[in-house]
Amino acid sequence: xxxxxxxxxxxxxxxxxxxxxxxxxxxxxxxxxxxxxxxxxxxxxxxxxxxxxxxxxxxxxxxxxxxxxxxxxxxxxxxxxxxxxxxxxxxxxxxxxxxxxxxxxxxxxxxxxxxxxxxxxxxxxxxxxxxxxxxxxxxxxxxxxxxxxxxxxxxxxxxxxxxxxxxxxxxxxxxxxxxxxxxxxxxxxxxxxxxxxxxxxxxxxxxxxxxxxxxxxxxxxxxxxxxxxxxxxxxxxxxxxxxxxxxxxxxxxxxxxxxxxxxxxxxxxxxxxxxxxxxxxxxxxxxxxxxxxxxxxxxxxxxxxxxxxxxxxxxxx
Ligand SMILES: *[C@@H]1O[C@H](CO)[C@@H](O)[C@H](O)[C@H]1NC(C)=O
Ligand SMILES: *[C@@H]1O[C@H](CO)[C@@H](O)[C@H](O)[C@H]1NC(C)=O
Ligand SMILES: *[C@@H]1O[C@H](CO)[C@@H](O)[C@H](O)[C@H]1NC(C)=O
Ligand SMILES: *[C@@H]1O[C@H](CO)[C@@H](O)[C@H](O)[C@H]1NC(C)=O
Numbered sequence: 481x482x483x484x485x486x487x488x489x490x491x492x493x494x495x496x497x498x499x500x501x502x503x504x505x506x507x508x509x510x511x512x513x514x515x516x517x518x519x520x521x522x523x524x525x526x527x528x529x530x531x532x533x534x535x536x537x538x539x540x541x542x543x544x545x546x547x548x549x550x551x552x553x554x555x556x557x558x559x560x561x562x563x564x565x566x567x568x569x570x571x572x573x574x575x576x577x578x579x580x581x582x583x584x585x586x587x588x589x590x591x592x593x594x595x596x597x598x599x600x601x602x603x604x605x606x607x608x609x610x611x612x613x614x615x616x617x618x619x620x621x622x623x624x625x626x627x628x629x630x631x632x633x634x635x636x637x638x639x640x641x642x643x644x645x646x647x648x649x650x651x652x653x654x655x656x657x658x659x660x661x662x663x664x665x666x667x668x669x670x671x672x673x674x675x676x677x678x679x680x681x682x683x684x685x686x687x688x689x690x691x692x693x694x695x696x697x698x699x700x701x702x703x704x705x706x707x708x709x710x711x712x713x714x715x716x717x718x719x720x721x722x723x724x725x726x727x728x729x730x731x732x733x734x735x736x737x738x739x740x741x742x743x744x745x746x747x748x749x750x751x752x753x754x755x756x757x758x759x760x761x762x763x764x765x766x767x768x769x770x771x772x773x774x775x776x777x778x779x780x781x782x783x784x785x786x787x788x789x790x791x792x793x794x795x796x797x
Contacts, residue, residue, distance in 0.1 A: 513764040516756035519741060524755060524785055528717055528741070530583065531661040531690035532788045533557050538576065538589040538666055540795035542567070545576050550797035558582060563652075564645040567591065572637045573665060577645040585657040585688075586649040588642055588673055592664030592693070592790065595724060595780045601630045601665075602695060602727045609699055609733055619679055625705050627672070627698035628728065634665065635672040642673050643680055650685065657686045663790040664724060664780065667691035667716065671706065671737075678709050690715045692790060693780050695724050696734035703761050706737035714739040717755075718767040720746065722780040725767040735761055742766035743784055750787030 537545060537553050544550040546565045554560075560578045563586075567574035574591040592598070601607060609626035616639065617625075646658060658677060662670035674689035681687070687710070694716040698706075706714065718725045718740055728734045738761050744754035758766035782789030 511764055512760040512762055513769075514759040516742070516758050516763070516765045519755040519757050524752065527715060528690060529786060529788075530557075530580070531659060531688075531715075532692060532717075532784060532786070534578075534580075534587050534589040534659070535592075535661045535663045535666065535692055536788055536790055536794050538574065538591040538662060539790060539792055540797045542574050544795075544797040545574070550795055553795045553797070560587075561653075563649045564641070566638055566641045566645070573634065573669070575638055575642065575662075575666075575669075577642070577649055579649060579653045579655060580659070583657060583659070584653075584655050585659045586646050586653065586655045587659045587661065588646060588670065588677075590638075590662030590666035590669045590673070592662060592666035594791070595664065595777050598665050598695065598724060599727065602628070604630075612698070612702065612705075617675060617679060619709070620705055623701050623705060625698065625701040626733075627702050628668075628696075628734070631665075631668045631672065631695075631697050635669045638669070639673070639676055643676060646677060646681070650681070656684070657688065660687070660689045661691060663692040664695075667694040668697045671697055671714075671716075674714070675706065675709055687713050689713060690717070692717050692784060693719065693722055693724050694736070696726070696728055696730075696736050698735070699733045700735045703735040703737040707739075707761070710737070710739075712739065715741055717741045717743065717784065719743045719782060719784050720779040721770050721774040721776040722767065723770070723772075723775045723777070724780050726770060730762065730768075736768065737761060740766050746783055746785070750783035750785070750789075752785035755785070 540550040564577040578587045607630045610629040612625040614621045660670045660674045740758040762768040781791045
């Protein structure tokens with residue numbers, strides 16, 4: 481298992497590193513090594529904890545999420561009402577929409593996939609950058625925005641259901657906030673959702689997007705579009721030597737948006753010993769600067785902080 485994962489990921493990572501030494505068309509000329517700043521535990525608790533708990537529950541089975549009977553992962557969230565569960569545990573990854581009365585929010589949480597599957601998709605030459613659907617994202621028209629085909633296809637399968645579900649959830653609960661979250665593939669789809677919701681919801685609704693282990697979703701124009709639409713309402717949290725935030729590689733034209741928060745260490749009890757804010761896109765002091773010699777699929781799954789991990793093993797229910 482671990483061997484096959486490494487064989488899948490290493491070629492892309494090696495290619496990614498070679499691009500630094502020998503830039504080719506589509507690579508970035510401006511390496512960003514802006515200084516990072518420490519993030520306090522209080523900020524982690526106030527901004528990242530609730531999204532992480534929702535992203536963890538997104539890995540439970542549809543039936544456990546529907547009844548919100550998934551054991552400790554559900555109990556950690558308290559009194560949450562599930563409004564909609566979608567996906568089919570196959571080509572359409574599970575997602576759910578819930579009302580969280582503690583924050584008066586409608587929450588959209590997307591399930592991810594096995595990291596081995598994800599890295600296969602990202603390394604598959606059949607799937608490259610394709611034009612963003614500007615019928616759906618009218619604000620993207622004429623901006624040459626491209627995203628990974630696998631991510632856009634997956635997003636399209638649930639986009640209508642998510643938009644309708646959030647709109648009806650806002651209307652039925654009177655919530656004034658929307659939180660979008662997910663891990664891994666779920667982080668990629670959640671980011672596309674956040675862009676869709678930002679374009680379609682009333683501007684009085686406060687949007688927050690907090691995702692974990694986000695791969696590179698699109699090109700430079702996409703990263704700029706995300707930055708200008710979501711700004712500081714986006715947080716993408718990366719853990720130590722997780723390879724997923726560095727694929728697909730920069731030399732294929734992929735760029736991470738700003739707002740990375742990088743976990744630099746986790747102790748034996750699952751507590752983060754350091755988290756830094758990484759200014760700008762693809763900051764070399766954070767995931768983008770990781771050495772391929774230190775690649776850790778385990779870091780993709782966690783723990784990230786507060787002993788929170790993601791993936792099927794993190795919610796057996
Ligand atoms: C960021 O990276 C630059 C260049 O590698 C380095 O000089 C600087 O010390 C780093 N800063 C932090 C805060 O890690
Ligand atoms: C749980 O939240 C619902 C609304 O989502 C509310 O009607 C109910 O009173 C709450 N229950 C508790 C025990 O707080
Ligand atoms: C583009 O978005 C529209 C909705 O705005 C949808 O009907 C259409 O199927 C999407 N196209 C593709 C190729 O997914
Ligand atoms: C943050 O929490 C971690 C884990 O409990 C701890 O090691 C660290 O000292 C804390 N930092 C601060 C500033 O409280």
